[in-house]
Amino acid sequence: MTKRVDVAAGVITRTDGRFLLGQRAPGTFYAGYWEFPGGKVEPGESPADALIRELDEELGIRVRKVRPWLTREHVYEHAHVRLHFFDVAEWEGELQDHVHSALSWERSDAQGVGPMLPANGPILKSLRLPRWMGITHAAEIGVARQLSQIDDALKQDLKLIQVREPSMSAADLTAFAGEVVRVARPHGALVMVNGDADIACEVGADGVHLPAAQLRTLSVRPECDWVGASCHTRAELECAAARGLDYAVLGAVFPTATHPGQATLGWGGFGELVRGLPMPVFALGGLARADMDDARDAGAHGVAAIRGSWIQS
Numbered sequence: 023m024t025k026r027v028d029v030a031a032g033v034i035t036r037t038d039g040r041f042l043l044g045q046r047a048p049g050t051f052y053a054g055y056w057e058f059p060g061g062k063v064e065p066g067e068s069p070a071d072a073l074i075r076e077l078d079e080e081l082g083i084r085v086r087k088v089r090p091w092l093t094r095e096h097v098y099e100h101a102h103v104r105l106h107f108f109d110v111a112e113w114e115g116e117l118q119d120h121v122h123s124a125l126s127w128e129r130s131d132a133q134g135v136g137p138m139l140p141a142n143g144p145i146l147k148s149l150r151l152p153r154w155m156g157i158t159h160a161a162e163i164g165v166a167r168q169l170s171q172i173d174d175a176l177k178q179d180l181k182l183i184q185v186r187e188p189s190m191s192a193a194d195l196t197a198f199a200g201e202v203v204r205v206a207r208p209h210g211a212l213v214m215v216n217g218d219a220d221i222a223c224e225v226g227a228d229g230v231h232l233p234a235a236q237l238r239t240l241s242v243r244p245e246c247d248w249v250g251a252s253c254h255t256r257a258e259l260e261c262a263a264a265r266g267l268d269y270a271v272l273g274a275v276f277p278t279a280t281h282p283g284q285a286t287l288g289w290g291g292f293g294e295l296v297r298g299l300p301m302p303v304f305a306l307g308g309l310a311r312a313d314m315d316d317a318r319d320a321g322a323h324g325v326a327a328i329r330g331s332w333i334q335s
């Protein structure tokens with residue numbers, strides 16, 4: 023039977039958005055490959071405590087705060103590894119590497135070093151996902167007004183848009199989504215189209231976002247670069263994970279105008295539901311920019327919002 027090993031690894035991000043990778047030293051397993059700093063969880067230790075210890079031993083830094091992010095499993099020749107990835111939110115000290123051949127600060131969109139450890143491919147893809155997702159409601163406020171709000175938000179820092187227009191005809195959705203893709207491109211923002219992979223492809227969007235009902239009946243992953251889904255329960259989140267989806271959106275955290283009367287999770291309920299999942303999960307429901315820290319403390323990748331995303335015009 024393959025040995026099972028728990029490993030804790032940390033994403034240490036600089037203010038310019040670059041994250042730290044280390045190159046495995048000669049004489050170790052997969053020498054020369056690049057990894058996130060971290061190491062094995064010892065018996066009786068929590069993954070978070072293991073990471074704090076490893077970052078002190080490996081890099082000489084004192085970590086003040088880590089936030090759970092993703093948990094992925096990978097079967098290597100030597101062991102079945104369960105990797106607990108954390109966001110290293112606060113740390114102190116000077117980096118002094120004691121174990122790697124080299125360290126490098128890398129960008130998620132244009133990584134300069136390689137090869138990465140085989141388990142880390144999806145992690146790098148997850149790091150390309152922006153933290154804030156703006157969700158459209160053009161059918162409610164009018165296409166022209168929505169496009170102008172998108173334009174304003176893109177000029178600020180919006181990098182991820184979900185076109186969600188369940189009441190639009192296919193023709194109107196195609197035209198609107200095509201326009202969103204056109205305005206988003208120069209800003210390097212990703213666009214996902216809710217509910218229709220064919221339209222997503224036709225307009226050159228980056229991906230498709232599946233409503234929960236479509237997720238439940240999905241047999242094969244749509245052929246889009248990015249595939250995400252809306253989830254409300256642990257079973258739906260596990261379904262999204264089992265289908266190899268790139269992200270999920272989970273809500274409602276707080277009451278919303280879109281779904282009045284819907285039961286809410288609060289941050290405690292949200293944190294319970296997302297624990298141990300392999301893909302990033304956005305928090306949704308009654309949230310605004312100011313909620314980002316609470317969301318990430320609860321284990322969210324970021325925040326998704328309809329009303330909270332758009333600067334009123």
Ligand SMILES: Nc1nc2c([nH]c(=O)n2[C@H]2C[C@H](O)[C@@H](COP(=O)(O)OP(=O)(O)OP(=O)(O)O)O2)c(=O)[nH]1
Nearest residue numbers: 029031050051057058059060061062103139141142
């Ligand atoms: N630290 C870290 N380990 C990773 C990443 N991705 C990945 O697959 N791993 C795997 C490789 C190893 O099997 C394990 C890390 O264990 P480790 O670095 O403590 O130990 P090791 O196998 O090199 O050897 P040792 O401690 O027994 O000397 O997790 C990553 O990004 N960071």
